[in-house]
Amino acid sequence: MLYPVNLDISNRLCLVVGGGAVAARKIESLLRSGAIVRVVSPEACGKIRGLAVQGLIEWQVRKYKHKDMQEAFLVFAATDSDDVQKQIAEQAVKYGVLLNSASKPEGSDFHVPAKISRGNLLLTISTGGSSPALSTLIKKKLGTEFGSEYGTLLELMAQIRKEIISDGEPSDQNRLLFHEILQLPILACIQERRWHDLRNHLARALPTEIDCDLLISRLKTEPADHLP
Template identity: 30%
Template sequence: MRYFPIFIDLNNKPVLVVGGGDVACRKVDMLLRAGAKVTVISPQVHKHLLQLAQQESLLWVQSFYKTEMLVDYVQVWATTDNPELNHKVHQDAKAQNILVNVVDDTPYCDFITPSMINRGRIQVAISSGGASPVLIRYLREKLESILPHNLAIVADFAASKRNSIKQALNSVDERRKFWEQFFSSPLIDKASERHELEELYQGLLTTKDEIAVTGSQVWFEYSNDVELLSIKALRLMQQSELVLYPQDCPFGFIDLCRRDADREQYDNNAQLAAQLQQAKIDQRRICVFIPKNCLDNELKLMKGNNDLLKIADQ
């Protein structure tokens, strides 16, 4: 992983953009949507930026860039077509420990901007680290066609219920299971109005006593090809609270499990048995990875009647 993915809160934060052309327009529009207080320094600006300045959506400093102009900014963008000037901006920003991006000049970037999919509160960022913009555009188009457009409504609704659900369900596990049930409902994708989500929410709350905090085990017999995972396997892996795996398990399988699940390596069957026993006491949902064709008698006893999903080479 070349870059660490992060979302930065720029709301009401001062951001400097040096340059006033087409590239600056794209960056400024994105920054304004994030609520940043944008200053543009350039002798001339694109008509779009001029209009934004006239509307007081940004501050335009009609001047050539000078070092002394770089004060009290949290982020700087160099977007001119003059590499020497862009590198000067980079040098000045680094001297003040300010995050800086020289557009289309990766070695002079503290951060890069991913391709974005926006659904209100929901944002999906995709990046190849600058290696393949065409591939990223292709992936974005595929995701745009898959993600429902009502995600913004669903996200706003869920945010509005953060206090309500805490009053209705006491434990984190109960709340998580409730939301899993809520979001997996086929009614979610069809909802276009808030009242439809409210009806579903209230209906599920009437059955809250049925949301039991129970543990489960699913065993996965892995291969060397993570793409052989079934939809069912991915769903169960995403529901896991504890992932147990041997040392030689390919990281690709472990990485597809739920991100906030605990991950523990086991070195032998005795250690695995102890980990399973403790997880059973804690009533956790467990995902166990074992090598292909290694389900010996001792492991069969531990697995018992729990599901075994084979992910084998074809």
């Protein structure tokens, strides 16, 4: 049984060994999460070459060496050589680096799940490497159910929480309030961009000292990918 965890890899060195399409997909995902990406491969596909030319990744044009593992936080083995894949796996154990193996999922320390991002809302789907196709199918179904309005809703709830809680853990009364707010038809208001109705719902539920007009104005200035 895998332990689910979300890693903060921003500004952490992630090593990708391999230069093909699989490696390119890993690299793009790592870059979106803010990682420092080092690629080791004597050859690379056009996508990887382009990222290197733009200075978005470091590409060392050579074969893998054992010392490559020493500075890495995560390592992705994505070569077409069984011998190299085995070497990487052995060195990952030696240096205590978490390994993701494209050729041997069952030998990986972690798997990269399919994911859906809606603002700061992150939904992940994993089959433990058993069936990526099933992960993709479930992702498509969830993607239709959870639209961009959920990212906006999360941003709204974060603002409300910040206004209500100054520090420490929320009280039982506050927890109850948050649950009551989520029972209101605010998701539909966001989805249909009925800001006036949303403001009225919030005004009836929230303490009077909270400026609901300000909350709404902040939502309306969110990046486009947060808004439905």
